[in-house]
Amino acid sequence: MDASVIVAGAGPTGLTLAAELRLAGVDVIVVDRLSGRTGESRGLGFTTRTMEVFDQRGLLPRFGDMGTSDAGHFGGLPVDFGVLDSVLQAAKTVPQSTTETILEGWAGDLGADIRRGHELLAVRDSAEGVEADVRGPDGERRLTARYLVGCDGGRSTVRKATGFGFPGTPATLEMYLADIKGVDLEPRLIGETVDGGMVMVGPLGDGGITRIIVCERGTPPQRRTEPPSYDEVAAAWQRLTGIDISHAEPVWVSAFGDATRLVTEYRRGRILLAGDAAHIHLPAGGQGMNTGIQDAVNLGWKLAAVVRGSAPEELLDTYHGERHPVGQRLMMNTKAQGLLFLGGDEVQPLRDVLRELIRYDEVSRHLAGMVSGLEIRYDVGPGRHPLLGLRMPHLELVGDQRKTSSTELLRAARGVLLDLEDNAVLRGRAADWSDRVDIVTALPHGLPDDSPLAGTSAVLVRPDGHVAWAAPGSHHDLPMALERWFGPSRTPRS
Template sequence: MDAPVIVVGAGPAGLTVAAELRLAGIEVIVLERLAGRTGESRGLGFTARTMEVFDQRGLLPRFGEFDTSNEGHFGGIPVDFGVLEGASQAAKTIPQSTTESVLEQWALGLGVELRRGCALTGLRDTGSAVEATVDGPGGERTLVANWLIGCDGGRSTVRKLAGFDFPGTAATMEMFLADVRGVDLEPRMIGETLPGGMVMVGPLPDGSTRIIVCERGNPPQRRTEPPPYQEVADAWKRLTGIDISQAEPVWVSAFGDATRQVTEYRRGRVLLVGDAAHIHLPAGGQGMNTGIQDAVNLGWKLGAVVRGTAGAELLDTYHTERHAVGRRLLMNTQAQGLLFLTGADMQPLRDVFRELVRHKEVARDLAAMVSGLEIRYDVGGGTHPLLGMRMPKVGLTTLAGRESTSMAFLRQGRGVLFDLADNPVLRACAAPWASRIDIVTASATGIVEGSPLHGTAAVLVRPDGYVAWAAPGSHHDLSSALRRWFGPESQ
């Protein structure tokens, strides 16, 4: 074996899953066909759920200063995300190039081996291992691993070579995205439709300007390289009457509205993460964020399987949990596309939506949907409101008087049993799993009546931050939950 796990693709999803595997103590090789990062930044910022993910790993300070906001939209219709009480605000000014740089340094610091200039050309799952043929410096060679993860984007080579089914709808139009300099344009929000389509303008922290051009009737193209900037400028002029051909393009990209999702996130010893598993209209910047969350869901599970502390059946929960999330992602991005890409015939529906989002309940549902905060996994029956949800960030004071937060105890990517009632019987029950989880006895601060933690005696949190068991309120006992998520007791 060259490594227990090979990850193909060094974008945000690939770097995240590699780092998560290293937290689990697993050796990882990351293969990236590009010799260096492109500097392109299709994604801008993080949703509230991704902010929580990075907070639990202690990564947020690495991004430096950035703006946060409760302003959002659904299909171009403004939505106040402030209705999500207690939720993190979304980050709005972090370019994807910065995200990739931070995640790469994190992964390398944990011991991930990153091999750039290495393109995957062949793949064979033997049933007991995966053989990956790689064309890189020094020529072609074959690497062998127990598992291989495809994080290589919407045109995934892994997906094609491994034979994943990828049903859905093809693109109906081509749109442009570009960062430009040397042009003074008034900001335009998504949703301000024009007779021929829609454009967006937004300033970026580095002084450049992000523009998006969506011209109805522009047929999709099969491109092997970015479109010439002049195509972008011509489309902009047709829609707005403004000539921006004199601007200096930093980078240019084309995208479409194709919507597809693999039928399974795992085939044998090959798994898919992020855009390799699902493609969609980039509405609200959800793609990169969902890919990062896919990676965090998979990393600790595959780590446990490789270590031998859990059976391969644990990987089935990666598909069941994240396929459902991807399915709703495709649904909401398709709905948003109908709202801001279609013509005047859709205006009555836009008007109805604008009225509906004035209702707090509607705004809360839409905001939670596009922020990832609605996610609830099936962890077993029960009445506790946190079962299957993320553990909220709360202040904790340990028996030794140490003040901390629930997020801080998740830094190392291990499960945590929070004993909030100083219960020695509970701690004794969890002791056989002490090599896989941390047992923290503490009192929670600032918990008021009505809070989901009010009256809670204990919470078992998975390494990805989701609550697997809580007392009182779970229909199964702690030992059953520990076996399900962390394998059998240590002998």
């Protein structure tokens, strides 16, 4: 075969998946129909959970200084994200073009074969593998692999060619987005309503670029094959605000709607979907790109384990089982936010009530956790430990040799058994999985009394950073958890 895995799409989701596979030693080919990165920046910044994911892999230094903040919103209503239990804040102004450049460099450094200018034409799945017909600069050829993952966006060729169901609701309106230069506009928060619609203004870093979003109520969606002209955007802006921005220099212009769709399944045999290929929605709270990146991090280590033969194919079923509910909540909360910041005067009473509720920390924590991705809890088995299924929080650690942290231990994208009590018996029970799981003995440093890790003697952390087992508190033993998530023991049970 040409590769173990073919990834269709070299956006943030596909590039993250390629890097995760290469961290596990799996050969991967990434194909993308565009000959180069577009330089456009539909996605802007990272949620708190994506910041944590990038920190787990040691990626944050590659981004340099990022503007981070605890200020957030839900449907245009301000929410204090400082109530979240993370040592990191969301990044607000990292253009998607920068993100793609850095992720492509990371995946390339790890040895991913990234082929731009290669358009996927057709896909066929069989019991033996996957065939993909691709047209590149040298003509058409057929690539073969064991698995193929469609990360090729909302109009996914992979999804359409392989018959995935994509139910949902079509767009009911059209919004314009433009990054412009040479104009001085007062900032306007997302969701600021004006007579006849909604507008937003925000600076993008220090480069003199301003992002605007404009939506006129009653504007039906158009079936466009090209982006709108800047004249259309400027005219809509003047109608809603009375301000003439026609003299500004457009960097790029786009249109989008509020279509909301989620695939019925994330996996069909040897074909899997991730990112916008699996879910599209109104871009509210910057969740789309971030959810796609987290799809990739959930899938990468599982797919690698199956390809390497260390785990059974059934492990891939947990990808749908875990990420489809995340997609459902994404659909729900983006629809709710759309009602809040795109609705007219009839929605104002709802805004007023929610504004009052957000003053309560518990409500802010719930909404911030939903948008940030920190609320996600996977079903990893029964138990009472408060962290089961949640992401492992950052924990400073002191070992025999040096100081480390729960975040640093995930750099290699392997499982980690963290022994917090120097328990030789525990370590011995996990020894048969040491080729897949790093067994680390360390003591917590500066653990607050109210930490969910207080009183914890050991934690099993998956490569994606989620807690799969903890003691005390799990209702199944450590070998069962290790076998469920990392495959059979090297020593068969008698």
